[in-house]
Amino acid sequence: MFAAPTMVKRLVEHPGIEPGYLRVIVYGGGPMYVADLKAAIGKLGYRFAQLYGQGESPMCITGMTRATIGAAHKAGDDAILGSVGIAQSVVEVRTAPDGEILVRGDSVMKGYWRDEEATAKALKDGWLHTGDVGEFDTRGYLTLKDRSKDLIISGGSNIYPREVEEVLQRHPGAAEVSVVGAVDAEWGESVVAFVVRRDDGVTHEILDALCLDNIARFKRPKRYIFVEALPKNAYGKILKTELRQRLS
Numbered sequence: 001m002f003a004a005p006t007m008v009k010r011l012v013e014h015p016g017i018e019p020g021y022l023r024v025i026v027y028g029g030g031p032m033y034v035a036d037l038k039a040a041i042g043k044l045g046y047r048f049a050q051l052y053g054q055g056e057s058p059m060c061i062t063g064m065t066r067a068t069i070g071a072a073h074k075a076g077d078d079a080i081l082g083s084v085g086i087a088q089s090v091v092e093v094r095t096a097p098d099g100e101i102l103v104r105g106d107s108v109m110k111g112y113w114r115d116e117e118a119t120a121k122a123l124k125d126g127w128l129h130t131g132d133v134g135e136f137d138t139r140g141y142l143t144l145k146d147r148s149k150d151l152i153i154s155g156g157s158n159i160y161p162r163e164v165e166e167v168l169q170r171h172p173g174a175a176e177v178s179v180v181g182a183v184d185a186e187w188g189e190s191v192v193a194f195v196v197r198r199d200d201g202v203t204h205e206i207l208d209a210l211c212l213d214n215i216a217r218f219k220r221p222k223r224y225i226f227v228e229a230l231p232k233n234a235y236g237k238i239l240k241t242e243l244r245q246r247l248s
Contacts, residue, residue, distance in 0.1 A: 002051075004029040004156020006187050009036050012043045019044050024066065026051055028059070029156030030188040031144065034082045038073065046070035052084035052142070056128055060088050060107040062142050083141040084134075094127075099145060101134045102127040150240060152181035154189050159219050161191075161240075167214045168193060173202035178230050178238045179221065182247045193221040194230060194243055202226075 001022060003011065008027050011017055022044065028051040040048060049066050053059040064085035072080035087093040091105030108128045111119035122129055131151070134144045152159040161179035168177040176196040181189035195202065204224045211220035231242040 002026045002028070004188075005032040005036060006030065006155040008032070008040050008048075009186060012036075012040045017043065019047075022047060024049060028052060030153040033185075034078050037069075037081055041069075041073050046073070050085055052144075054128075054130055054132075056109045056122065056130070057091065057103050057105070057107050060090050060105070061093055061101070061103050061130070062087050079137060079143070080139075080141055083137075083143045085142065086140045087142070093142065095134060095136065096129075099133040099135065101130045101132045101142070101144075103130060104128060150180070152179075152189050152191055154181070154184070154187045154191060155218065156188070157218055159191060163215060164191060164193065164211065164219055164221065167211055168195065168207055170214075171202060171207060171210055173198045174207070176230050176238075178240060178243060180240050180243050180247070182223070182244070184222075190222040191219065192223045192225065192247060194225050194227055196228065196230060197226055 001024075003025055005027055008025065011025075025040075025044070025047050026049045032050070037048065046066055046069065048069050050064040050069065051059045052062045054061070062085040064080070064083070068085070069081065071077075090107050091103050093101065093103050096102055104127045108123075111123065132144055134142050136142050150161050152161060159181075161181075164179045165177045168174055168179075174195055175198045178194045180192055180194070182192045184190035193207070195207070207224055208220060231239040233239055
């Protein structure tokens, strides 16, 4: 079976799970914490393989086999366990000077449907610019460091902050809104909304109901933090990095 790390964590914590139920579990779609992977191996054995990819290069950027993960676990090699593996045979993978992960190969998309501007931005000089930032070690293992985009991955699902922000901004009592991802032990990341209110009548419950009426349930914020103002730079752009630092 294929499972996001959140699913693996829940599976392992289920009191009825036993090693004999599954032969191979391929995880991906979000960050797998080393501690969670070790707990999963302890419960189910050496049944885990890993894949890293994107919709633009589906499941085909890097990966690790069961044998690789098993050997790393036995050797206590947390660097490998915390990585997303080595480049798969169908692609070339490298990092740009700024750390962004670049991919090219037959599995990479030809472009976004009817969106030449987005295609030109993503595909430059024959390389797919993933928007993810990472680093290769001397053995060829890639570790993801961060995303250059603001995409939130919660439970293996992609959530675009702007979609959530646009819904919240529909409420007349919400003056300003900024949505970011917060580290979450269960989900990988959870959605957090910082809201500047025009009046105290805007509550968590009201905003939550607004989201439930307009977007998928899993995309709605798990937390609402009401603030007097949002941090901005000289150009008036909201500093999401500072908001994430507040959460940490």
